[in-house]
Amino acid sequence: MRRVPPGVLPLGLVLLAWGAQGLFLPNATHWEQLLAKYRQDAPHARARRAISRADREEILMLHNKLRGQVQPAASNMEYMTWDEELERSAASWAQQCLWEHGPSSLLVFVGQNLAVHWGRYRSPAMHVQAWYDEVKDFIFPQPHECSPWCPERCLGPTCAHYTQVVWATTNKMGCAVNTCRRMDVWGSIWENAVYLVCNYSPKGNWIGEAPYKAGPPCSACPPSYGGGCWNNLCYKEETQDRQPETDETNEVETASIPGERYVWEQPRVTRPMKPERTAAGSYMTQVIQCDTKMKDRCQGSTCNRYHCPAGCLHDKTKIFGSLFYESSSSICRAALHHGVLNDTGGLVDVTRNGRKPFFVKSQKHGVESLSKYKPSGSFLVSKVKVQDLDCHTTVAQLCPFEKPMSHCPRVRCPARC
Known part of the structure; x- marks a missing residue:
């Protein structure tokens, strides 16, 4: 496994390594070029993308490579594609320079991985590899252990970055990079911090579930893939030819809706059927x-x-x-x-x-x-709190949303709903 270099931090990973090379910039010209890579100050009718096409392709390629080589092998791992709406939402959050997940209204629908570094240039793909390397602390739940909820076994500070990267039903992603002049990272101010935000849909990391089904590759793909399989991933041939990158294709139109940073269409996230009763002492937690x-x-x-x-x-x-x-x-x-x-x-x-x-x-x-x-x-x-419901109770009735957020009680549902 690769070690996370000094000056690199994925959110949730308690490995705050400080190195002298992160404080000394022997090549200021190179550093200014790095800052300019993700920043465009001049007004323009079109806005520069928050991430280059080369970085996008490297991030996406690495995600699919890592997803195809999980152990134990996955029977339902889906091929991941790039989504420009997710990229725009990631760019909007990266511009806030806040070392926390957000915005809360979006996190209901998407998964999110964050990373930040300072000092010498590091490709975004390096952070993706660091997320995946949490696999060393993750113990995959066996089918007989999931009755009905799978136990969570993570031997390190967190495995949530890894499980989101390899969540089988997550098939769209979009990332953005922003250089923050001053960023508060757990109480320490990092200057010129390079902030990576990746959003995923449908979201993963559902408590009580394994990230994927173990089995022969592509043996449990959704019917929509028509039996297609590529590098151990459920795959459907693209019908749209890819275009070479130009100055224009590396730009996007600026938002035309005043006051909105992005427009988000709620994805459809299906959930498995819940058992009628949960065994005593068993918690979805x-x-x-x-x-x-x-x-x-x-x-x-x-x-x-x-x-x-x-x-x-x-x-x-x-x-x-x-x-x-x-x-x-x-x-x-x-x-x-x-x-x-x-x-x-x-x-x-x-x-x-x-x-x-x-x-x-x-x-x-x-x-x-x-x-x-x-x-x-x-x-x-x-x-x-635990509350008994009938089959007609809605979430809006159970716990109406209150800013900044609401916690719903645990519920007991009757049989035959």
Whole structure:
């Protein structure tokens, strides 16, 4: 596996390596050329793409190469294509220079991988390879373990970048690169940071599911592919001839709708049928440890529902804040501190709450939190509610959306809906 070089950071990967070569620029001309590659200051009727055609092709080719070589082999892995709408939405977010997933309204429909680096030039494909290299920490769930929900086994800080890259039913992607003059990366200011955003559709990383079906390649492809198979991927021949790149084809028309950065058409994401009853003690959730920190685990603007183990009361992992907890805090110990859980463990909901200027210490429910007088991302913890529904209840009735986001309760559905 390739090691992530100094000055490179995928979001969620706790490997903040600093190198002297990232601070010294022996070739300023080369650096200015790099900055100019993704920036065009002069007004123009057409806007330069946020990523070059060469980089687009390299990213797409590498995704399909990696998807075709997964182990165990995938029976339903679909060929991935480039989507210009996803590229535009990625460009819009990359321009914000925020080291977090977003925007929240889009994350309901798309998956997203992020990476950032500074210093010498590195191709976007290098970040894609780093995402895939999380496979070393991922244990693929066997079919007999998925009854009905598959266990999540990741031995590292996160495997979510890898699983999104190889999510079988994700067949469209679009990426963008932006050079941010000053970018706050977990409390450190990176100057001239090169920010990569990749959006995926239909989104992957559904909790309780394996990223793909194991089996002979292309043996379980959707019927829409007509039996086509290419390099172990479900494939359908393109009917549109590719055109050579020119100055014009490397530009796109600027948005004609005032106030909108992109227009997004909601993709259709199908979900598997749920069982009538869930076995006792089985949760559609991610199992975490007492020392799991929110910034290491929480992916996207709305975080996952987590299951904490027993015995976190006497764990030594630090937490910062009281009502709002700083992102480097232990999720489970924050839940204990807030009174959401007791020392027997259980389910907890986590919600991002934006940046706060400071965090104040307190002692509650036998857990002491610390102060931190430095702006940082925050989160809230809350109890997981369970509600019985009938077959006619809609999501809008169950939990109407409230800004900035809403957590829906766990639900019990009756039989024969």
